Amino acid sequence: MGLRDLRLQLAGARGLSTPGAGSALRTTLTDRTLDRLQQLWRQATEEHEHPIKVGSGTALACTGSLARGDGGPLSDLDLVLLHDGRSLSPADLAEVADRLWYPLWDSGVGLDHSVRSLAQCRAVASGDLAVAAAMLDLRPVAGDEALVAGVRKQLAEDWRAQSRKRLPELVEAVAARHEQAGDLSQSLQPDLKEARGGLRDMVVLRALTRSWLADRPHGAPDQAYSRLLDVRDALHLVTGRSRSILARQEQQPVAEVLGLADADELLTEVSRSARVVHQAVHTTMRAARQSQRARSRRIGPRRPQLEPLGEGLYLHDGEVVLGRGHDLDDPLLVLHAALAAATRQIPLAPATAANLAENGAPLPRPWPEEARRLLIRLLGSGDGLLEVWESLDQAGVVDAWLPCWAAVRSRPQRNSIHRHTVDRHLLETVLHAARQQHRHRPDLLLVAALLHDIGKIRGADDHSVVGAPIAARTALHLGFDADDAAVVELLVREHLTLVTLATTADPTDPATIEAGLRAVRHRVEVVDLLEALTEADARSVGAKAWSPWRATLLHSLTGHLRARLGGGDDGAEQHVGLAG
Template identity: 55%
Template sequence: MTAGQFDGLEEDPALEEGENAEDLAQAALHAARDLRKDRLALALRSGSPGAERRRTLTEMVERALQLDWAAAVAPLNEQPKRRRQSGLDGLALAAVGSVARGDAGPASDLDLVLLHDGRRLPADEVGEMAQRLWYPLWDGGLRIDHSVRTPNQCREVAAADLSAAIGMLDLRVIAGDAALVVKTRTSLLSDWRGGIRRRLPQVLDSLAERAERYGEAAHLLEPDIKDARGGLRDVTVLRALAASWVTDRPHGSVDDVHASLLDIRDALQAVTGKSNDRLLLAEQDAVAVLCGLTDADELLARVADCTRSIAYAVDVTARRARQSLPARRLRPGPRRPRLRPLGHGLVEHDGEVVLGVGVEAAQDPVLPLRAAATAVRVGLPLSPVTVEHLAQDCPPLPDPWPVAAREEFVAMLAGGPHLAQVWESLDRAGVITQWIPEWSSVRNRPQRNAVHRHTVDRHLIETVIQIQGALRETSRPDLLVLAALLHDIGKISGAQDHSLTGAPIAEKIARRIGLSDEDSELIERLVREHLTLIELATRRDPDDPRTVEALVGAVGERQETLLLLRALTEADAAAVGAVAWTAWRARLVDDLMARAATALRGEEPPGPAPIAQAEVELVQTVLTDGRPRVAVTPMDELHVVTVVAPDRSGLLADIAGVMASFRLTVKSALVRTVHLGSEGPYIAVDTWWVQTRGDMPAPELLEQHLRRLSEGDQTVLEPLIRRDAGFRSRTGAPARPRVVLLPGASEEATVLEVRAADRPGLMHAIGSALAGVGVDLRSAHVATHAGQAVDVLYVCERGGGPLSPPRVAETVSVLVDAGSVPQP
């Protein structure tokens, strides 16, 4: 049955009572099959607006379900008339969820309830009726969530399950006894309204739990547009709170963004052909095209804008509901408003910061900053009405800002974790762009980096929040929070290097805020160099004097700048997440920072960092018999594997091969060679940070495998060879890595950066390639993020010194081959 055939369904003679029961069953099956593809076809080809298209989709679903109902009740129609009438009067097919609300997508699941009064039909006949209803839908390839219940059972389920209670508020008849459905829905609504005092805390807890599990849709690279905070399920909660009669919900703009989010959901389902709600990277461009948008970035910006509006509406509605249901009072009579003075003409009222009586907003340009700083300090949201007054009535700030404005701005930024909610409310009202017009270029801007979990604007706020712990450790906390707020302000359209792009923008903002020339230039330097410390610490050899020189050149002559950069580095990484700031990264950063601090004090340039005492003991043991030694130490979610062995060609490949053979995932590695005196041997002291899914192998077992490899026994690598071959067989087109020469990074070695798709045998292949061309590896700095390996190699000729140009070309060539993913 095609979409066109649905139009004549009401007049189909097959629907006449008692006729063609078998034909009806076949028609119902065909209708279910056609419905699956016709819904997708309509979504892909229809030029009608989203709301109109969804109405058509809903009608298609209803007609198919009505045909299914007709086929299911046909056997009852063959029974005596009195039995038939009494049975069907207490039986109905109803919908809940998106079908009931009329906003189902082209591949949405069907949430159905077979409702019966529990009296007119025996339980076995009701069960048989349900089977006749569900099987054609299943056989037609439709996904359904189904149940068979009496009205009392619906009420019992709703009382026990919050999600079911909210869903059944939309209960709507599809076919059968409409009065039974209306009566049931009325009872459910009555129960909901009568129990809202008990239910409201459950609603708030469920909102928080879902936000914790799925995150905020507005700030995610691959958001779940249904279950994440600000998603479609939050709109359902809004409807439920409004249905409780304790509060109304925002309309107008919220309805518009809800419709826009439904359009995106429809396009996603049309692209995937599935009832997906998570907007994956691989599908975003196609979804954007179907929505009439330019690209995936514009799509994510649209999602962010919609979900931020919905999340804010949920927060406001939930607060209004909570305010309307105060704690039970022992004394009768009207409730008096509780006003707590907060200073500066601001008061707390019903858990919100509001303007006091007589405050003249039109005369005070600093009032929005003062109100925001107060709200963050006391940990309360700004009243929506207050935010509206602040946005519309207060005069603009002069350029540059007065001292009072700058102090309040800094106090707001330094106020703690409540900054996020206050900033969000002001940003939605346009207050933030009144202060910082440049903010509009990063607002809702996605980051095409799998490590980042937030949009640019939210990442900046998270960095400010993360930097709170460092404010007491510096003499300029004001500059620190401002640098945190502005460090990624250069991530705008067309920027090649956001640090260089953002530095002059940040300096301009700093001068507008009223900072001195010297302080504005320091903000500019911190923004320009905010990645320098972490990149040098993790991707350069700290023992090389050029590394320390590069850091000293970045911070200038002031120790304070180095301290500020260190704090900004940690906060920036911590705002990204645990993957970006770990104990081993902190160790590398602090080691390099200590060396730079020594140089800034004018002391002798620091030499190679001494190895730790535990490593010294391993070196002494190795010197006695020449055999490799391994130590394993747990560290957070990782293990630190220290390998000490006589240095030799191919050692890196052997160590990496052993690690991979034991299914250890290398997250980072620091490979060093220690020269014990002018006549002493070269000893490799390598540190590997690894992750394991199972038990960590014993150090003695790792040592045994390394000894076997050094003696020529390659059988220990067979597990790695099998794993690597399996990885290659699952890979598509060969991924060619990028190998870049880093000129000037060292006087004593050639520095190469290898970027490649990570795989089990990658480091083994790189180590083997270097050994094959006869170059020495002085140090290596390995890092893996989101499936991509970034390895920085310091390579030398066998006798020492950088490689000649021909040797560089040869080495680059073999590294490209080693890093590629060959096909089986």
């Protein structure tokens, strides 16, 4: 049986639906593949009808997924025939290479191969960042293991010595790859390997640690990476091909192989895993840059440069950190820290986020007024909100604030006009709503924007109806009074009503206007809030949802509603309560 068929057979027999099955399968695939390659080595050298004696100075080595031990059923093999330039003649070396490569091609496996000396390995690695990173995992297969160890050691030393030059190149290359392949956590047909948060990023993470500039987080990133490998392996089984694009038509079969309920659950797991991997790469890359800057400074003891931000928080090396004077018993501390980072559009240090999540005092229920005020300021802080919210979410803070968030985290949206998962769409809507804070009660607008799709949960027929009571309960939990919670509930329930009326009926028709008045409970202030939420929701989706035509129709309808309700002073503070 050929090597390709053997690996597929092993994968099919093992199954991937039980916990740990994927890791066990990859260990078996690695061991059996190495066994076959060692057998092939013997057949190509001493057992061949025209044997070639290979002693020290020549070896077969591997890089890539086989070297890391995480190759899938149909992953390509990356093999290197190493030599010292003396042990074999060029003709014998070429003959051994042919005897190795041709049987592998005939077996149907994907093969990337090369024949190199140490000097050639160093030369190629110095000019090709991807090769340099891959060669750090160089692993012996057969032949002179000492030669392989020596080459790997030298390449690692080169990598560390060139880290000052290589780190900016690595950052640029990663950014370019992400730009081309997209965001794994947000794609409906994701590239498991090349996209942001994908399998390739874990290779980058390992390469960063080999530079000795920074350590990397363990635990959660390793589990997330293993899950992405499970998905890739299932994709290989389903398609019978070495593929990394999880196409729409293959998602349900892949989900079934993994024992998941459906394609939505599969995409949710992929998204959550990708976010963990990306967060690990992002924070490690930032730590490596910080370490590099520190090394470039004048030799000698230096006190850390800390800029006080209040509440025991400091700005240090481009991050918000905890310092002297902080009070973990203060339940508002995490909100102060998040706000300090978001308003400055800088990261909240990972260790600080973790410390606040694990050791910070919980907020009481309902939230006190000051906590609610800080949350509203955070939601209105602008683009810096996204990174800070992600850090808080990864640390577990968001779940403590909003228990309902877990049901929409990383949840895919099947509507083709949507670009983001449900939770990311909610945050994008908040960003657009924050730009409209001249409206009455921006606090209610921002909270409604954060919760307007909170009903997009498994089994929901009408997410607006399902989400409305969830939003009301959450508003009460955040300390809003019953009147304000009722407004939030109404905004969530009716967040699609105005644009639907405006685009499917005549906005000037009395029947259309009456339907709009019923939706806003005949309150001009609610017209204002609902119009702002509708626009923010549509803008966060994109041009397909918010066009000049749609905007004109919506504003025509809301103009007629205001006229019927006697206008309303946009500059005045007005009560918007509906409860009772």
